[in-house]
Amino acid sequence: MARDLTELELLTELEPVVADNLDRHLGVAKNWNPHDYVPWSDGRNFAALGGTDWELGQSRLSEVARVAMITNLLTEDNLPSYHRTIADNFTMDGAWGTWVGRWTAEENRHAIAMRDYLLVTRAVDPVKLERDRMTHLELGVAAPDGYGGALDQVVYVTIQELATRVSHRQTARVCEDPVADRMLKRIAADENLHMIFYRNITSAAFDMAPDQVMESIHKITTNFVMPGEGKPDFRRNGVLMVKHGIYDLRQHLDEVLRPIFKIWRVFERDDLTARGERAREELGAYLDQLEKSVIRFEESRARALERERARAARRGEAPAAVGA
Numbered sequence: 001m002a003r004d005l006t007e008l009e010l011l012t013e014l015e016p017v018v019a020d021n022l023d024r025h026l027g028v029a030k031n032w033n034p035h036d037y038v039p040w041s042d043g044r045n046f047a048a049l050g051g052t053d054w055e056l057g058q059s060r061l062s063e064v065a066r067v068a069m070i071t072n073l074l075t076e077d078n079l080p081s082y083h084r085t086i087a088d089n090f091t092m093d094g095a096w097g098t099w100v101g102r103w104t105a106e107e108n109r110h111a112i113a114m115r116d117y118l119l120v121t122r123a124v125d126p127v128k129l130e131r132d133r134m135t136h137l138e139l140g141v142a143a144p145d146g147y148g149g150a151l152d153q154v155v156y157v158t159i160q161e162l163a164t165r166v167s168h169r170q171t172a173r174v175c176e177d178p179v180a181d182r183m184l185k186r187i188a189a190d191e192n193l194h195m196i197f198y199r200n201i202t203s204a205a206f207d208m209a210p211d212q213v214m215e216s217i218h219k220i221t222t223n224f225v226m227p228g229e230g231k232p233d234f235r236r237n238g239v240l241m242v243k244h245g246i247y248d249l250r251q252h253l254d255e256v257l258r259p260i261f262k263i264w265r266v267f268e269r270d271d272l273t274a275r276g277e278r279a280r281e282e283l284g285a286y287l288d289q290l291e292k293s294v295i296r297f298e299e300s301r302a303r304a305l306e307r308e309r310a311r312a313a314r315r316g317e318a319p320a321a322v323g324a
């Protein structure tokens with residue numbers, strides 16, 4: 001391809017691929033009901049209706065499980081921002097628009113199920129949860145500077161959907177509750193199908209405009225942040241989640257970036273010109289650097305967890321369960 005495709009050309013040429021993948025998605029997606037995943041008989045009224053308000057002792061979740069649940073729920077809650085961004089970058093016409101509507105409706109189900117579960121089981125402070133939801137949604141999410149267009153969007157959401165899948169599955173692990181486990185695995189299965197949809201669109205775009213897609217992958221990967229920077233307690237909660245392996249650099253590299261890049265044949269393609277090659281080389285160098293950071297991070301996390309275990313042993317406590 002001698003020249004870059006315009007936005008209109010990309011959207012038009014990819015439309016049949018979107019239509020095929022929409023059909024594929026509708027054929028394999030499960031139409032599940034959020035109410036089937038919530039233990040309603042555990043529920044009772046709060047003080048405004050004559051019951052008891054929440055207090056920490058009512059929660060059966062560990063601190064890390066509470067934080068992971070809240071973080072993942074707030075991420076799901078910010079759907080209006082994501083809907084706006086993808087509708088802006090795609091189009092609401094034809095198969096693109098049908099997908100945007102379907103995807104939005106499926107994502108909304110995730111927040112419904114998680115919120116109902118957390119409130120019925122009194123797993124988290126409902127007042128703080130609502131306050132944080134207001135703050136988070138009023139702020140919204142904006143794409144980082146320099147992001148824009150359908151290509152950047154499909155590359156970003158491919159990575160983000162898989163990252164979200166990992167995060168939900170790891171949250172299921174630390175909840176140690178079979179009901180939460182079942183619900184979060186159900187949600188994670190949806191995220192996987194979303195990832196496959198976006199990954200397939202990107203694969204098709206790669207064959208149409210290899211240099212352009214390679215540059216987009218380089219840009220998105222080297223600037224990647226999960227949606228939700230700016231969430232209440234984002235940094236503090238992020239540290240705790242990383243420490244307990246809910247979503248960390250190792251997972252980002254080995255379970256998200258590398259498997260996706262393998263399917264896209266990022267490092268095997270032979271259809272790039274010099275500018276695509278340059279983007280690929282820089283991407284390769286970035287991944288090498290990331291691998292070094294991962295090793296340093298894992299060593300320091302292991303030392304920190306060892307210190308925690310030793311402190312707990314000195315105090316005669318059982319060591320905290322860590323999933324790292």
Ligand SMILES: [Fe+2]
Nearest residue numbers: 076107110191
């Ligand atoms: Fe979701």
Ligand SMILES: [Fe+2]
Nearest residue numbers: 161190191194
């Ligand atoms: Fe998703």
